[in-house]
Structures are given as C-alpha cells and as structure tokens.
Amino acid sequence: MILQALYQLYQSLEANGKTTPEGMQWKPIPFVITITPEGLYVGIEDTRDKKEAPKGKLFLVAKDKKRTGSKSYETANLLWDHSGYVLNIPTDESERKAELAPLQHEAFLKLVNQLAEQHPQHEGVRAIRAFYAQQEHLKVPRELFTNPKETSPNIVFKLSNATDANEVIASDTNLVWGELAAEQSAGNEQVGRCLITGEVLPLARLHDTIKLPGGQANPSLISFNLSAFNSYGKEQGSNAPISQKASNAAMAAINVLLDKDAATNYKLGNTTFLFWSTLTHNQVVVEQEQNWGVSLDELMASYKEATFSGLINQEEEEEDAQENPSTTSKTKKKTKKEKADPTAESERVLKALRVMTSAKDGHISWQNQERFYLLGLIPNAKRVCVKLWMEGTVSEIVGNTIQHLKDLNIVSFKNRNPDEERPPLRSVYSLVRAVSTADSADKWSPILVQSIVESLIKGLPYPQSLQMACLDRVHHDGRSKYPVTELRAAILKAYINRKYKQPILAMALDLNNSHPAYVAGRAFALLERIQELAIPGVKANITDRYYRMASATPNMVFGRLFQLAQHHLTKIKRDSGGLGYYFERELGKVVNLLPGGQSALPAHFTPDEQSIFAVAYYHQKNYRDEKAEEKAAAKEVAEASEG
Incomplete structure (x- = not known):
C-alpha cells in the first residue's frame, strides 16, 4: 500500500513537472x-x-x-x-x-x-x-x-x-x-507481474536508496540481502515482484518528499514524518467570497506548521527559557529571526486547514474523498524502519488536526478570553518539548512521539505516557515560577477531555466545577496567593514545599495549609485592611463547593485527578487580577466602615 501510494504520487509529480526525469x-x-x-x-x-x-x-x-x-x-x-x-x-x-x-x-x-x-x-x-x-x-x-x-x-x-x-x-x-534501458534489460533476467502496477514488466532485483536524514548515507527502504529472507527459492527482489519502473518511481517520489526545503517532511527526534495527498499540484483552493486562493504547497506547509513544527509563541518561549536556561540564547536568536505575529500566522494556517476540510459549501475545487497519507521512518543502519503508516481522507486527517488544536485551547496570561474558533498552534514538537527532560530532540522518546502522532491523526485520546510525562515535569518543576505552564495545562486539559469524551475541563476558570480535584487545585492557588501577600518576596512558598503532596495526597496537607492561611489572613487584614477579608471570602466560596467543606478531600488523587488539580491551579492563578484585587479590597474597606 505504501509503495502504491508513492507510485501514484510520482505520476502526479511527473504530470505537473514537479520531479526530475526518470533515472x-x-x-x-x-x-x-x-x-x-x-x-x-x-x-x-x-x-x-x-x-x-x-x-x-x-x-x-x-x-x-x-x-x-x-x-x-x-x-x-x-x-x-x-x-x-x-x-x-x-x-x-x-x-x-x-x-x-x-x-x-x-x-x-x-x-x-x-x-x-x-x-x-x-x-x-x-x-x-x-x-x-x-x-x-x-x-x-x-x-x-x-x-x-x-x-x-x-x-x-x-x-x-x-x-x-x-x-x-x-x-x-x-x-x-x-x-x-540497457541496464534494466541486462540486469533483469526475470519478467513478472508487478505488484504495484499489475503490468508484466522486468522486475527490480535491487531498489534505489533514499536520502533519509539521521542514518547512514543512502539507506534502502526495500531489500532482501540474506537467505533467511528468501522463500520458495526466490532471491532478492523476486521475493516481492515489483517492476523496475514502479520501483524507480516510488523511490524518486519519496526522495522528493524528503527534500530539505519541502513542506512534506518533518524530523522529530529520530523519526522523519512524510505527508502528502492525492490532490494534484496544479489544483488551487479558492474561497469564492473573499477571493482568496492557496496552492497545494501552501496547504501542506500549513499542515506541517499546525501538526508538527508549529510557529513561535512568545509566551511559550518565555516559559521555556525560565524552565531551561540553557535554551535562552537559542530562543533569542530564533525570535529575532522570525518576527511574524504569531496570532496572524495562526489565523493564516487555520484558514488554510479549514479550507482543506470544507467540502459542503463549495469553496474548494475537489471532491472530499481525496486521500491523505502519513509515513514515519527511522534509520536503521543501511536500511529504513517503517514506524508509522496512516491514511484517510483529507477532511478526516486535517479535521482531526483542527480538533487537536481546539482541545488544547486554554486561557493564557496574555489572552484571558480565548477564542474557541481560533486556537493557537500547539505542535507535536511543542508538546514533547514541554514534557521531556532532555533538551535535545534526538534524545526524546520515539515511542512517545509516535503515540502522540497516532492519536492526533486518528482523533483518539492522547496516550497515557503523555499525561504521566507531563505530571512528572510539573512535580519536578515545583520550584519553578511556573510549574504548571500554559502548555502543560493545555496538555492535561485536552488529555482529560479526550479520554472521557466530554468537556470535563473548560478553557478558563469554571466557578461552578465541584469536582474535588478541581476545587483543591483552585484552593491551593488561592492559598499560594494569600501567602505571597502576607510574606512578600518569600523565597520558598507553599508551591515549592507542598505542591506535589497537595496534588497527590490532599488530605495530608490541606489541613496544615488552611491553618497557615488563617495566620496569613490575619496579617493581611492588619496590614492591608479589606484585602484579607476579600481573600477569606474567596477561599470560603471555593471550599464550600465541596460537600462537608475541607474534610471532604480524599486521601489520594489518581493521575487523572492530579491532572484536573493542575488545570484548576493554572485556571485560578490565571484568573487572578491585581487591579480586581485592589478594587475588591477597597470595597471591603468601605463596607467595613459603613458597618
């Protein structure tokens, strides 16, 4: 099936002058x-x-x-x-x-x-x-x-x-x-029916090599070089009869996809992903109402950015620099090089993706049954290992990428009113980077990368390994200013919603969510804020000391934290007047969502509940607005004086 799709691609490329002549x-x-x-x-x-x-x-x-x-x-x-x-x-x-x-x-x-x-x-x-x-x-x-x-x-x-x-x-x-022609006639003693074309032609004994990055030079995708791989007395290429014509075409097509300047490949870790469709290169997608057109190459580039590479997101880069100081210089260089507005670029990419999936309103120039293919290759000495092969309609696969972006959409410190229809681009690269301890992509787990890509392409729940890697980073980064970054919160939110196939977690703070883990996460963020106000510039706050225990064994920690908060609130009331009353009331509102108050917190939280805790903690921290706090504090003072 892979070779047949590659052969069809070559025919399309050749018909549109997009490949070199045979040989x-x-x-x-x-x-x-x-x-x-x-x-x-x-x-x-x-x-x-x-x-x-x-x-x-x-x-x-x-x-x-x-x-x-x-x-x-x-x-x-x-x-x-x-x-x-x-x-x-x-x-x-x-x-x-x-x-x-x-x-x-x-x-x-x-x-x-x-x-x-x-x-x-x-x-x-x-x-x-x-x-x-x-x-x-x-x-x-x-x-x-x-x-x-x-x-x-x-x-x-x-x-x-x-x-x-x-x-x-x-x-x-x-x-x-x-x-x-002379080589083929001399080197092909055998003539047979080609498994790809169905024609009776000279069969390939050996197949051309490909230009796969990361391995030895010129590895082979197809080879039979040991007697252990032979059957029924057949040797080398006779074991899988493919004509020389089809073999040359398929290998030429894969080398076109692998071109370093092409928008049809992306190397993530040690895996190189190739993607293409049966859309011909002379087709142009046109939005009739806005007179907007985009070529197939631009569509593939948009798919690559949305799914694999992403665009530079200033907030994510800043968070990454805080968590990994060694990458700061690289981030600065990359940011200077690419000055495009991430929001505008995201809208451009999303617009192209939606056009690819839109077949009902007549805005595109092909039928909705065009095929889309994705191939994952890993070098293995002088050969190539096929790690992933997936296919579907253009609308299915591109539509799953759009849904993936929507699932990862979450409120940010910069944009507190997220647009459901214009989610930021969160690529596979950014997801793996956010949860991996290794700085180099070559050291990332290929199994994790492959499982994320599979779930994304098929529209299935994300792998549990992504959730566990994300929680592990959150727990080990407890001393960071942002243990739960925007991207990690987005990952955990999307994981839970996709797993349970319902919106358990919203994009922004849900004031009515009474899930014990969500309530605990909100309460912990408020307790952290209360400590910050009571002891400005504290070197080791409750997040540094207790986040991991609070998210895993809440009943062991929160009693002590609530007692500590009472001392902090007393100090805030004494120093800042009504601000202490404001936070006391806010904390009470959150705790009262639990039946029975603080005693209702369980002894242990499962990984899913820890994920909900992390998202709630992020939501509550993001919801905080210093101007709103000052306004509320002033109101409390006025009410107290009137009373």
Missing part, C-alpha cells in the same frame, strides 16, 4: 571542466559558494550508481564522478585511494568508449572521448584536488559552445535513458 537527479558538483567540441581543454570552474552552494552548484545528471563489494571501483557514473574516476587523482592522500584511482579511471574511460560507440553522432560524448585520447586531461591543475579535507570532489563536463551556463553534457536525458 536523473539534481547533484551538487563543485567542478566543471570546459572542453571544445574537438576535445581540447579550455578551463575548470569551481562552482562552490560559501553561502549559496557550499558543496557546489546543482546540476541535473544521472543518478548515482550503487557501488558494493570488493570490485566497486568498476562502477562509474554516467559522464560525471569524483576525481579518482574522471582524472585519476585520488580523493585523499591515503594509500588505499592511491591504489584505487587508476582502477576507477579505467572504469570511467571504458564507459566513455562504450557511450561513444553507442552514440557516434553525439557531440558531447565525442568531445569527452577526444579529451582523453589527446591526453588533455593532464592539463587540469592537480592542486585543485589535493586538499585532504575535500571529499568526493565531483566533476562534470561542459562544451565551450554551450549556450546555457547550466548545460552540461551529463544532463542529456537521451544518454541517461539509453543506459538505463
């Missing part, structure tokens, strides 16, 4: 040798640029050939390769490379002569053959290739009469396709 690739090549049609050496150009192209300019050339085994030196690339093949100059000063260079050069000359015989009228091939026949290659400055730090200094040829600066001889598709 070809864009390759950074640092050196271009210019020769005349008669094969005379003209000069050599170094295409490297420190800023724009540190590895060299990109040229369209034949794909790299696989080099394996003790005689890998016999395999030369089509009219381009490194200095060992092209000029008999070793790529470094090692003795081994010095021994290989003559053998590599001989293989390259053999390929040039074969091409000259197959294409006697080809001006470029004739020129390269003459270049070597006249020993013109000896005129190339050898010192360009003697830098021991330079690895694989690739070289390509260009004719002096070429009209296009990017026109090199190796870019001729006729040469590439001719050799590709």
